[in-house]
Amino acid sequence: MTGPHPWRPTRRRLTGTLPAVLAPVAACCVALAGLTTRVAGGNAGTRPAARPPDPAAGVP
Helix, strand or coil, rough: CCCCCCCCCHHHHHHHHHHHHHCCCHHHHHHHHHHHHHHHHCCCCCCCCCCCCCCCCCCC
């Protein structure tokens, strides 16, 4: 008998793909939490406050 079929998931294959699946899910959760905080704070639909550029930012 040959090895496991290529379409059948194995524990090694599942644990190997887990970080690749969790990274975008975690990024979406962080973005959703930020948007929820913005809406709950009453800032939805408003632009961030404009600040003048720092003149010393480009000076080495």
